[in-house]
Amino acid sequence: SQQGEEDPQALSIQEGENATMNCSYKTSINNLQWYRQNSGRGLVHLILIRSNEREKHSGRLRVTLDTSKKSSSLLITASRAADTASYFCATDTGTASKLTFGTGTRLQVTL
Amino acid sequence: DAGVIQSPRHEVTEMGQEVTLRCKPISGHDYLFWYRQTMMRGLELLIYFNNNVPIDDSGMPEDRFSAKMPNASFSTLKIQPSEPRDSAVYFCASSPTGQSAYTFGSGTRLTVV
Numbered sequence: 698s699q700q701g702e703e704d705p706q707a708l709s710i711q712e713g714e715n716a717t718m719n720c721s722y723k724t725s726i727n728n729l730q731w732y733r734q735n736s737g738r739g740l741v742h743l744i745l746i747r748s749n750e751r752e753k754h755s756g757r758l759r760v761t762l763d764t765s766k767k768s769s770s771l772l773i774t775a776s777r778a779a780d781t782a783s784y785f786c787a788t789d790t791g792t793a794s795k796l797t798f799g800t801g802t803r804l805q806v807t808l
Numbered sequence: 809d810a811g812v813i814q815s816p817r818h819e820v821t822e823m824g825q826e827v828t829l830r831c832k833p834i835s836g837h838d839y840l841f842w843y844r845q846t847m848m849r850g851l852e853l854l855i856y857f858n859n860n861v862p863i864d865d866s867g868m869p870e871d872r873f874s875a876k877m878p879n880a881s882f883s884t885l886k887i888q889p890s891e892p893r894d895s896a897v898y899f900c901a902s903s904p905t906g907q908s909a910y911t912f913g914s915g916t917r918l919t920v921v
Contacts, residue, residue, distance in 0.1 A: 794906020
């Protein structure tokens with residue numbers, strides 16, 4: 698079963714706009730990770746946030762984590778056409794050394 | 809490092825045939841994971857290894873699926889006999905520890921006709 702559920706399922710924006718994706722999960726976690734998948738390719742790790750962290754930045758990416766609400770958000774600022782991809786959150790519950798992936802958000806950035 | 813290497817990239821086979829997918833993890837990564845991705849079920853963990861030992865195979869759908877890791881640099885996922893519902897993209901990923909970032913391979917797109 699899916700641990701994480703991303704929202705929205707699909708998002709279409711114009712280049713230069715910000716994109717926000719949300720992830721909700723069900724059980725306590727050790728860390729939460731975000732991955733990007735371009736069409737027909739493997740997943741690429743973007744950022745990892747630990748359960749004792751609330752916010753993390755990496756370039757144009759900003760991730761927040763609210764463990765009381767069991768939710769996380771990924772913000773991509775000043776989006777580019779090259780950001781077009783599917784984005785997945787993945788949780789490590791700590792009881793086992795494995796990631797459970799959410800359902801993904803398909804982001805389309807148009808010129 | 810060349811990253812996680814999977815072969816073949818594409819595989820088309822007839823129902824009932826044996827299929828073997830291969831993976832070379834990143835050197836020094838102690839964990840290796842096999843995932844399956846479909847439109848209906850998303851990304852599912854099939855099995856993972858730590859130091860070449862299978863730790864959790866609860867995601868393996870049936871006895872038709874088996875996985876091995878004979879050494880730190882090679883793993884196989886075998887389906888015998890294959891069925892059309894096995895059609896999916898199969899990913900291998902490796903990680904230095906179980907709680908750090910994963911590096912994924914490019915995947916094997918399997919089509920069973």
